[in-house]
Structures are given as structure tokens and as C-alpha cells.
Amino acid sequence: MTIPTATEDRKVTRALGRRSWLRRLRGDGGRPIWRQPVAAAALAILVVWLLLAVLAPLVAPYDPLAQSADTYVPPSGSHWFGTDSLGRDVFSRVVYGAQLSIPLAIAIVALALLVGGTLGLLAGYVGRFVDETLMRLTDLVFAFPQIILAMAVTAAFGPSTRNAVLALVIVSWPVYARVIRGAVLTMRGEDYLNAARLLGVGPVRALRKDVLPNSVGPAIVLATLELGNAVLMLAALSFLGLGPRPPAAEWGSMVALGSQDLSMWWVSVFPGLAILTVVLAFNILGDALRDRIDPRYAKGR
Numbered sequence: 477m478t479i480p481t482a483t484e485d486r487k488v489t490r491a492l493g494r495r496s497w498l499r500r501l502r503g504d505g506g507r508p509i510w511r512q513p514v515a516a517a518a519l520a521i522l523v524v525w526l527l528l529a530v531l532a533p534l535v536a537p538y539d540p541l542a543q544s545a546d547t548y549v550p551p552s553g554s555h556w557f558g559t560d561s562l563g564r565d566v567f568s569r570v571v572y573g574a575q576l577s578i579p580l581a582i583a584i585v586a587l588a589l590l591v592g593g594t595l596g597l598l599a600g601y602v603g604r605f606v607d608e609t610l611m612r613l614t615d616l617v618f619a620f621p622q623i624i625l626a627m628a629v630t631a632a633f634g635p636s637t638r639n640a641v642l643a644l645v646i647v648s649w650p651v652y653a654r655v656i657r658g659a660v661l662t663m664r665g666e667d668y669l670n671a672a673r674l675l676g677v678g679p680v681r682a683l684r685k686d687v688l689p690n691s692v693g694p695a696i697v698l699a700t701l702e703l704g705n706a707v708l709m710l711a712a713l714s715f716l717g718l719g720p721r722p723p724a725a726e727w728g729s730m731v732a733l734g735s736q737d738l739s740m741w742w743v744s745v746f747p748g749l750a751i752l753t754v755v756l757a758f759n760i761l762g763d764a765l766r767d768r769i770d771p772r773y774a775k776g777r
Contacts (some may be wrong), residue, residue: 511543515764518757525754536552536568540725546738558742560733566743570750572725580641581706585699587645592652593695599653599686600660614650621713630718637720640713644706650670651712655698659691697766704758711751727751 528535544563551558557566599610617625629643713719714728722729727747734744 493774496614496696500768507549512764518760518764521753521757524762525578525750525757528571529578529646532575536565536571537566538565540569540572541723548737548743550740551742557746558740560730560743561737561740566730566746569725569730570727570747572613573727573730573750576637576720576724577707577710577728577751580594580637580710581703584641584644584648584706584710585702587641588648588702589652589695591645592649592654593656593691595649596653596656597660597691600657602695609655610653614653617650620647623709626713627716627718630713635718636719637724640710640719643713644709647709648702648706651702652695654697655694656691659694660687663687663690674766693769697762697769700758700765701762704755704762707751708755708759 546559547563549555549559555565595610599607625647626643629646630639633639711728714726715732720726727750730747731744
């Protein structure tokens with residue numbers, strides 16, 4: 477019988493840990509996500525919105541910035557969602573709003589995950605002074621309500637799309653740092669990391685080859701859940717006049733415009749429903765991914 481070497485044992489153990497969440501994500505041992513009715517419906521909603529964002533010039537019947545004398549026209553055959561105070565077609569603006577809100581939310585989550593994930597990996601793996609310093613920094617950011625801190629940052633730099641994204645990245649990265657740090661701390665005693673140290677593997681390579689791949693599962697779940705929050709926070713900043721500047725078609729600013737005259741309900745209701753469906757779909761999909769990757773959540777329900 478051949479006795480495996482330390483290097484072979486490390487590779488096998490590392491691969492098993494990496495593949496465990498991949499098998500659960502594919503649905504091994506249970507129904508995959510796309511066969512769960514609620515999760516499948518949420519995924520279908522997101523696919524529809526993504527298609528609308530990509531095909532907006534073909535789907536929208538009017539120019540979203542074109543003004544006309546037909547102001548406050550209620551929903552009809554010529555204007556499915558009616559028109560606003562400047563005579564702009566609300567349906568066209570909602571469709572084009574997907575081109576702005578969804579990509580910006582993805583950019584916010586990607587940047588926050590990059591910053592927070594990197595800091596979380598360092599804090600969890602290095603520990604000691606680095607861990608203490610980074611965690612106190614996250615506590616400092618957590619001490620402020622997200623929307624208040626985002627408003628302060630955006631107001632300091634000036635209202636714009638770029639500054640709104642920057643502000644939301646600043647307030648969002650700590651949650652990724654905490655989650656990734658927790659995942660890394662659970663790995664520190666694993667056999668493959670101990671074997672890596674005995675074999676003289678440096679910390680940078682260990683982080684890249686061993687720790688990072690096994691942290692992908694929690695990061696995917698958190699990022700999916702935070703996509704809905706990013707859409708909502710961006711809409712909140714735009715509602716307050718701190719996001720993309722008019723006349724850009726952005727859902728939050730459209731709701732703000734409609735709130736000036738609530739008797740013309742369609743101006744704010746339809747972009748509000750767009751926000752609701754996208755945020756709800758991301759949250760449902762994130763819950764389904766969490767239940768699949770970590771079944772302990774499903775058992776606790």
C-alpha cells in the first residue's frame with residue numbers, strides 16, 4: 477500500500493474543501509436552484525431585466541430624454557406607463573433605468589467585494605496586529621448607519637454617479653471583510669493549511685491557492701444578497717438628489733419626481749415596482765444560494 481506524501485494529502489484535502497460548496501451549488505444531493513419554483517421565478521425576473529437593459533434601444537418606444545407637450549398622460553395604449561411632468565414616456569425611462577441601476581449595483585458589489593474580501597483575507601490569515609487594526613476599522617464604519625454615511629460622503633465630494641458609487645463602496649466593504657475573515661478563521665486549523673506551512677509554502681501563495689478558492693462560496697452568497705441592497709441604496713441616494721444627475725433615467729430619481737404630485741401615481745409607482753422586483757429577486761436568489769451552499773440555514777428554518 478502506497479502512503480500519500482504530505483504534498484498529495486494537502487492537494488486532496490484542499491480539493492475536497494473547494495469542491496464541497498461547488499457540489500452543493502450544482503444541487504448534488506437535492507434539487508438544483510433552477511428547479512426550485514421561487515428561486516427559478518426570481519432568476520427569470522433578473523434575466524428579463526437584464527435583457528431589457530441590453531435591448532433597451534429596441535424595446536423602448538420613445539427616447540427616454542425626449543420631452544413633449546403631453547404631460548401627465550395616464551397609462552394608455554400609446555404610453556403604457558403614462559408620461560411625467562415633462563412629457564417623457566415613463567415606460568421608456570424605466571427600461572433605460574435598468575441600463576443604469578443594475579450595472580451600477582454590480583459595479584458597487586464587485587468593488588466592495590474586492591476591497592473587503594482582500595482585507596478580510598489578510599485579517600483572518602495573518603491575525604494579530606493586522607486583524608485587530610482592520611477589524612477596528614470595520615467597527616468604525618459599522619458605527620454609522622449606511623445611508624447616513626453614504627449621504628455624507630456623496631455630499632462631501634459632490635452629487636454625481638461616480639461619487640455615489642464611491643460612497644456606497646465605502647459603506648459596503650466592511651460586511652465582506654467580516655464574512656471573509658470568518659471563513660478564513662474556520663480554515664486556519666485545516667490539514668491542508670498545516671501541510672502547506674510544513675512544506676514551506678509562503679503566505680501569499682497559501683492565500684491564493686488554498687484560502688481564496690475555499691472562500692468563494694460565502695462570497696458568492698453575500699454578493700448576491702448585497703446586489704439588491706446596492707440597487708436600493710443607489711435609488712435612495714438618487715431619491716435624495718445625491719445620485720446620477722437629471723435628466724438621466726434612474727429609478728430613484730424617477731420616484732422622487734413622482735412624489736412631488738402623488739395624484740399622478742404612475743410616475744412613481746412603475747419605477748418603484750422596478751426597484752421592488754429587482755431587489756426582491758436578488759434577495760430570493762441569495763437566500764436560495766445560501767441554503768444550497770450552507771444547508772444549516774435551511775435546517776434552522
